[in-house]
Amino acid sequence: MPFVSKDNPLAVSVIKAIRTGDVPSLRRMLAENSGLVTSRIAGINDECSSKGESRTLLHIATDWPGHFPNNAATVAALIEAGAEVNARFNGPHSETPLHWAASCDDIEVLDMLLGSGADIEAPGAVIAGGTPLDDAVAFAQWRAAHRLIEHGARFALWHAAALGLLDAMEAHFAGISLSQRYPWGAGHPSPPDEVTVAFWCACHGGQQHAAEYLLDRKADLNWIAVWDGLTPLDAAKRSNAADLAEWLRGLGAKSAKELG
Template sequence: MNYEISRGCLREMDHMVEDGLGVGELAEVFTSAVQAVKTGGVESLIQLLREHPELAYARSQKGRTLLNHLCDWPGHFPREFETGRALIAAGADVNALAIDPDRGETSLQWAVSANDVAMAELLIDCGAAVDGLNGDLRPLAQALFYGCREAAEMLVRRGATVTLEFAAGLGLTGMLPRFFGTDGCLLPSAGAHTAPVKNAIRPDTTGDERMEQALIYAVINNRIESAAYLLDRGADINAMPSGFHFRGTPLHWVAGGDSAEMVEFLVRRGADLHAAAPKDKATPLEMAEHRKKPDIVRLLKNLGAQR
């Protein structure tokens, strides 16, 4: 999804030519503009935009606009609000898709993935679609996928659609019953399954994954009450729903985090301590070891996990 920016990355940029500027000149100007964006050099950026107006919508060879760079992980760049307003005033498209013009991610998706609430709100104020382009719901999906609670809650305040999956991740347990009929089946109001990332892993079956996806969101965001509600209504605690870069059970996901409480809850509810993830066959214990979570490693071993 997002990539950490380094000085080496800046040196590697070879930028697109627009409006007649020479390749070398545009590359140098764009690189200077990116540095201004990342360091809060608003005055320098404004001067560059005056001299080269096309910078507001130009893209790097990798397909990022300056506004995309501003919103990319880790976000929260110095004077980002002023920088964002300067770019937008100069003509930057708040809904421009980064990297891939057809399947890329918007600046809003990147901002909420970095839990950069201030930047995300500026984008929404300036026309970014709170429910994503064509109502794809990806901003809220990505905020919850990356455990960015403040950003997720802001999106809801700003009018984002809340489906079953999202309500679970947000901890809105009192909202969950409205998605179920008297027969226990999901109602249309539960919404469609929304994969949290672009280029999602295709499901192995054509089955309904919404309950299990909702459970994963609840686990990632440490919403035990919502997780319990879903399990009580039949969610499979050992399922590995599609849509994630890494597929594993709910216990795999929490094993890479810091919530001992959620680990204990899942094991108590029947989570398989030795389930193997389909991609690399890692168990939850191996996931905790890989993510360097010594407290979770000790807890899993105490609960019966073995190598």
């Protein structure tokens, strides 16, 4: 698989075509340059280049903030030309294009990738090395998270709480265990209680009914998350869940700053 510098004129042109939705030019370059569709672009900015990072053209098409013009047609053209839908980012994580589409809430592209064989359970996320669903929930990309579950993605209690899936939560506590994936990753020296984590995630997702359900099951109202230093109240405020934040305040919830 050839590596191409981001400063290479062909790389500059193909990146521009992808980001501007110029599908005819993209198709022409792919047809005229054998191996381009499977090439890796070495870095995109100077910092990445210095770290030896590289990504595929599908990664460029699904990169943040996503939703580039004609993005579905662009992704279709890349896949038709032979792009590998499960290719990995080369760097501090190993995310696939599906991870990136999920992180951008790009439903149309997400559906296209899954329809073309993308691994819905691919590990490697920036969130604890997890799946595309882990990214979607952590980054509050709710449409993508729900869509992944519709496609059959396995989910844990914290995902269900963040998405307000009360039936799944009730089934879990009735003894039908959900996936045992955790947002802090494997090997944490002292994993927090899963109910408290799920409660925090419910607040992150603005899901008051889920939060009430979990608080009744002894969740810690003022737990400070190990990944971003926020309490459930902080998470609700960040998500602009004003009614939930007011309800939490009424119960005595505090911010991390107040607890500091």
